[in-house]
Amino acid sequence: MRLAFLLIAVAVPIGALGPAEAGHYLPFLPPVEPGRARRSQEAGSKAAAQAEPLPPLSYVCPMAGDEDVIEDAPGRCRKCGMELKPIRLDTAWTCPVHAAVMKPGPGKCPIDSRELVQVTVAVSWTCRGTDVDALAPATCADGSAMVKKFTPRPHGNHNPQHGGLFFMAPDNWHHLEGTLPRAGVFRLYLYDDYTKPLPRDQVQKASARLVINETFDPATKTSKEISAVPLVPAQNGRYLEARIAQTTLPAQMAAKVRFQAAAPEHRFDFTFAEYSKEPAFDSVQPRPTPAAPPVRNEPRAAVPPGPAATAPPSSSAAAVSTGVDPGLIPLPIPESVPEILAQLAQRTEQVRRFIDQGSFASVYVPAFQAKDLALALDPHTKDLSGDRRKLAAPAIKQLVRSAWLLDAFGDLGNREHIGEAFEQFVAAEKEVQSAFGGAR
Numbered sequence: 001m002r003l004a005f006l007l008i009a010v011a012v013p014i015g016a017l018g019p020a021e022a023g024h025y026l027p028f029l030p031p032v033e034p035g036r037a038r039r040s041q042e043a044g045s046k047a048a049a050q051a052e053p054l055p056p057l058s059y060v061c062p063m064a065g066d067e068d069v070i071e072d073a074p075g076r077c078r079k080c081g082m083e084l085k086p087i088r089l090d091t092a093w094t095c096p097v098h099a100a101v102m103k104p105g106p107g108k109c110p111i112d113s114r115e116l117v118q119v120t121v122a123v124s125w126t127c128r129g130t131d132v133d134a135l136a137p138a139t140c141a142d143g144s145a146m147v148k149k150f151t152p153r154p155h156g157n158h159n160p161q162h163g164g165l166f167f168m169a170p171d172n173w174h175h176l177e178g179t180l181p182r183a184g185v186f187r188l189y190l191y192d193d194y195t196k197p198l199p200r201d202q203v204q205k206a207s208a209r210l211v212i213n214e215t216f217d218p219a220t221k222t223s224k225e226i227s228a229v230p231l232v233p234a235q236n237g238r239y240l241e242a243r244i245a246q247t248t249l250p251a252q253m254a255a256k257v258r259f260q261a262a263a264p265e266h267r268f269d270f271t272f273a274e275y276s277k278e279p280a281f282d283s284v285q286p287r288p289t290p291a292a293p294p295v296r297n298e299p300r301a302a303v304p305p306g307p308a309a310t311a312p313p314s315s316s317a318a319a320v321s322t323g324v325d326p327g328l329i330p331l332p333i334p335e336s337v338p339e340i341l342a343q344l345a346q347r348t349e350q351v352r353r354f355i356d357q358g359s360f361a362s363v364y365v366p367a368f369q370a371k372d373l374a375l376a377l378d379p380h381t382k383d384l385s386g387d388r389r390k391l392a393a394p395a396i397k398q399l400v401r402s403a404w405l406l407d408a409f410g411d412l413g414n415r416e417h418i419g420e421a422f423e424q425f426v427a428a429e430k431e432v433q434s435a436f437g438g439a440r
Contacts, residue, residue, distance in 0.1 A: 054136060055123060059084035067154040068172060088123045088135055092150055096161055096279050102150050114279050120156035124149050154193040162189055163276040167268050167413035174259050179276035183247060186210055188231055188240040188255055200237035208257040210242040249274060269415035271358020333376040337436055344373045348429050351422060360418055364407040371403035374432060388435045395431030402428055
């Protein structure tokens with residue numbers, strides 16, 4: 001699941017990134033300067049570190065494969081039972097296809113001049129030449145200030161790499177991106193949990209087809225394929241491709257994928273409002289600046305909160321002003337119950353619009369905001385009559401649960417499952433409105 005669960009790439013060969021990337025961390029090390037200049041820099045770094053606000057502590061599962069378990073309090077992993085470990089989660093900016101570059105804010109990639117994308121990382125502090133890994137800045141044994149270290153997180157980068165639509169597979173490891181680069185061509189890019197492209201041999205092990213036309217029986221909740229074409233590895237081995245008949249926009253289609261021969265088949269629904277466009281980059285690539293420090297990794301882009309959020313975000317439409325995923329910014333909660341109910345109705349309509357548009361990756365923003373609004377109503381249940389109070393409590397609980405389901409299924413890209421979760425969400429929202437006397 002995406003990291004936004006609680007706060008809640010890269011096309012570079014692993015061997016090209018050096019030992020820091022191989023260990024999945026990128027230390028933010030300024031150049032070493034001798035004498036007074038170095039001491040002055042360290043004093044400034046120490047003062048800056050002391051003044052810098054720290055991200056809140058989260059608690060994550062240390063078991064490989066359970067990195068999606070993120071809690072806001074200590075305890076044991078709900079999957080494997082291991083003790084959760086503390087971590088500080090933050091966002092950073094990296095090149096779309098060069099993970100070794102990591103910066104604290106938006107800008108241009110120094111390698112290919114593409115716009116940097118926002119990713120989620122773990123933040124800690126270390127001392128040069130040591131394995132120190134501290135959750136807060138301090139002074140090293142030699143008197144120097146600790147330096148910041150950024151560690152990429154699994155599922156921390158859900159940005160489309162080729163201008164398409166990006167989803168996570170139900171196995172919680174594979175990720176994929178579907179693109180419609182031009183009429184008659186569909187491409188499917190496959191990634192791991194760090195959004196690194198799968199090696200060619202793993203791409204060739206995958207079997208998939210693209211369903212162009214089908215019927216759906218709502219009574220049995222089953223689909224019948226009318227026309228489908230195989231997705232086959234391209235000559236360069238970088239993606240799967242299908243040649244399809246000329247399609248009009250918006251275009252809907254579904255990819256059914258097995259990542260290995262014995263693996264289950266997963267469905268991913270794509271809706272293209274326009275043809276996919278590769279991220280632009282300058283034809284003349286500038287030389288990287290040697291003194292430029294490495295940079296860090298990102299979550300998926302999200303839409304701004306509020307009633308005006310009606311269009312799906314592009315891969316570069318991250319929150320530039322704060323550097324924080326807008327879906328994670330606490331929503332201002334109105335003081336009065338009628339105002340809360342009005343905003344709750346607005347968020348429900350936003351979720352509906354995103355589903356209708358096929359913008360599944362954006363659904364979690366209004367869904368999570370609706371969850372916060374519903375939870376804000378909980379203290380007001382004491383003011384309700386007995387019958388209304390009995391109605392309100394389970395309705396709030398169901399709305400919260402269905403918001404989490406919308407988030408999960410939005411990541412997975414299965415339209416049927418998203419629709420079922422939204423039905424639960426709508427039913428719960430109506431019960432909340434009814435319990436508190438709100439008219440729809």
